[in-house]
Amino acid sequence: MLTAISGGIGCGKTVVSHIVMAMGYPVYDCDSRAAVIMDTDSSIKRDIAVKVHSGCITDDGRIDRRRLSEVVFGDYEALQRLNAIVHSAVRRDLASWYECNGKVDCFVETAILYQSGLDKMVDEVWEVDAPLDLRVERVMVRNGFDRSQVLSRIASQDRFIPDSPHRCVRRIVNDGVEPLLPQIEAALNTRIMAHI
Ligand SMILES: CC(C)(COP(=O)(O)OP(=O)(O)OC[C@H]1O[C@@H](n2cnc3c(N)ncnc32)[C@H](O)[C@@H]1O)[C@@H](O)C(=O)NCCC(=O)NCCS
């Protein structure tokens, strides 16, 4: 069974992932895996230079992430072109990781479940949710971003409207008040009960 830990930037997906990992479950982190795939695949880098922006690849062939962020989070068409280049490779990588883990109880952390097409690969979605102001504050502190940098990322993520939500969505509230652990345990127990 593959479960998505999903939700917009700053909602607390990584915190939930770390708890689930500490409980012994394998978790695939899309952001870091996508970064590795992009860094190691020269055809992806070439496509980024040609189809997104040539200035995002340095003279020595590395991805300039700061520049790429400025380009794609300020231009939705460019972000869609980047997604089209990267996401099929991420889906393939996730499929083989899941296979290697014996398709047991696995998790995938992603901020862009529907844009990436990963919604079609997962059996269940845990939608981590937090108030917008809190998300903005958290990311400003975590990344040293100003408010507009966070809001441009949130706008890019919210702009995509999926045709239909996943059939099995569970909401995890991470508002800094409601404790996370009981919600995660309840989500896991519901699944265990369903399989008995
Ligand atoms: C835009 C990039 C260069 C920013 O890199 P950087 O190291 O600064 O940040 P990082 O990768 O940790 O992402 C920061 C946050 O941006 C958001 N984000 C990342 N990719 C996307 C995207 N394609 N669309 C919307 N939001 C995104 C996520 O909330 C993420 O947590 C990088 O995120 C990237 O290359 N994204 C495209 C690949 C991708 O879609 N990855 C997501 C997994 S499929």
Ligand SMILES: Nc1ncnc2c1ncn2[C@@H]1O[C@H](COP(=O)(O)OP(=O)(O)OP(=O)(O)O)[C@@H](O)[C@H]1O
């Ligand atoms: N319940 C909480 N209490 C205190 N701090 C929290 C809580 N949840 C998240 N944070 C902090 O908020 C920041 C954002 O959380 P986290 O990195 O888990 O978000 P995310 O959804 O994974 O974001 P991204 O989409 O950027 O990967 C982190 O610095 C994290 O430590």
